[in-house]
Amino acid sequence: RTAQLTIDPAFSIGPADRRLFGSFVEHMGRCVYGGIYEPGHPNADSRGLRRDVLELTRELGVSVVRYPGGNFVSGYRWEDGVGPVGDRPRRLDLAWKTIETNAFGLDEFMTWAAEAGVEPMMAVNLGTRGVQEALDLLEYANHPGGTALSDLRRKHGAEDPYGVQLWCLGNEMDGPWQVGHKTADEYGRLAAEAARAMKMIDPSISLVACGSSNRRMPTFAAWEATVLEHTYEHVDYISAHTYYDPSDGDQASILASAVDMDNFITEVVATADHVAAKQRQKRKLKISFDEWNVWYESRLQADLDRRGWVEAPALIEDDFTAVDAVVVGDLLITLLRHADRVGVAAQAQLANVIAPIRTRNGGPAWRQSIFHPFALTARYARGTVLRTEPVSPRYDTKRYGDVPVLDTVAVHDEETGELTVFAVNRGSEDLPLDLDLRGLPGMSGLSFQSIAAGSDPSATNTEAEPDRVTPRELPTPTPDGGRCTVRLPAVSWSVLRFG
Ligand code: AHR
Secondary structure, eight states, rough: OOEEHHHHHHEEEEOOOGSEEEOOSSTTTSBBTTTBBBOOTTTBTTTTTBHHHHHHHHHHHHOEEEEEEEEEGGGOGGGGGGSSSSGGGOOTTTTTTEOOOOOOOOOHHHHHHHHHHHHEEEEEEEEOHHHHHHHHHHHHOOSSSSSSHHHHHHHOOOOOOOOOOOEEESSSSTTTTSSTTHHHHHHHHHHHHHHHHOOOTTTOEEEOOOSSSSSTTTTOOOOOOOHHHHHHGGGEEEEEEEEOOOTOOOOHHHHHHHHHHHHHHHHHHHHHHHHHHHHHHHSSOOEEEEEEOOOOOHHHHHHHTTTTSEEEEOOOOOOHHHHHHHHHHHHHHHHTTTTTTTTEEEEEEESSSSSSSEEESSOOEEEEETHHHHHHHHHHHSSSSEEEBEEEEEEETTTEEHHHHEEEEEEEOOOTTOOOEEEEEEEESSSEEEEEEEEEEOOEEEEEEEEEESTTTBBOSSSSSSTTSSOOEOOOOOTTEEEEEEEESSSSSEEEEEO
């Protein structure tokens, strides 16, 4: 059982867009309150922003952050979250059965985003609201001044417009759980009208129409086709969301989750291209994969059942395992492999809620296992993504049938001359991998880091033991005549660098 991989810079997929390394801050659980924002915390600045979380966000290498939801946005009135904090109303958040204090809102988020060095991606409410409120929000955020809403922003302390470029037209409108859920025709019409009018205010913005909440939705593909019939000419992206649930303990299947994501992307692209062909559209639409992760989703109901209306409860604070880190690394490989058609991606969510960063109220912040593959991919996936065709042994899974043991992608940085190979070994035994780098002559090994879950698959990082799951250095590969063999540990995600 060996695998082979040949790398050649002639086979390029496209640039590794920085926007693929996005994350998501929703008003949900303790993502905002107790996550990125906690006035009075010893590490908080004068505005209540947690400096320790800001530092970890920068270390994670996040490029773009979607805000404020998620299901939350479908009942949200953005005006509640601006102006003097003492005047802001307390509201019921129906999505998460929570009291929203509105102490944190748009202006606080923009301040946080600037501190974190991330690009904001805003979502408008197309659940309980419509075109007018989307226009109002855009005017407040992006119009320079001299109108009621742009001057209101200036009065609130933001003299310059925020210039938000990325806007989501609602969230998961195909889901029956969504407040203001719609049929594809209802949503498609509304999204097209909102998009047309928003671009009248600011033609420079890019818009994301809601695709399916996951590939298992009964309306999947038909939803995308209908929504795009209405919106294709007005939008720049169609969204995709997916979460993989390891709760049933079927490790072989969860390790193959990226096979499903890969098929999902291919099918959304095919559907978008079908609509483009019908409408004689020349422009190819991209996907905004703006929610993805591992999520022990079966635990959500218990979280929601156990209480009444409270402020910022702990919701879906999953402790991620070493195996989950391997899966997350593999999902990033998949997104990179589709860099020609996936233009934006956001891991959900950033802090506490199924998140790479965990905190305790009043206490420390730490890195979950899934933090590491994200941070290393964001750091090293620079340049051009190269097509790889690995030759791999295969194994059988209950959920996805027969799948390859090995998954890979390579990125070549023409500026530095460096080559990075990301590789996942889904198998329960070490996998020898023969690498052929003759297409890039003169390469030496720089490093080989790996997160190996084989010996302790359920290991997690906790407040008491925050560094139990971290990448380990393995012997640097030494190519000879452009060839070398490396040993990928059992159940592992690895990053191999050459230069
Ligand atoms: O990220 C958690 C939730 O998952 C989001 O609010 C929603 O869009 C999705 O169903």
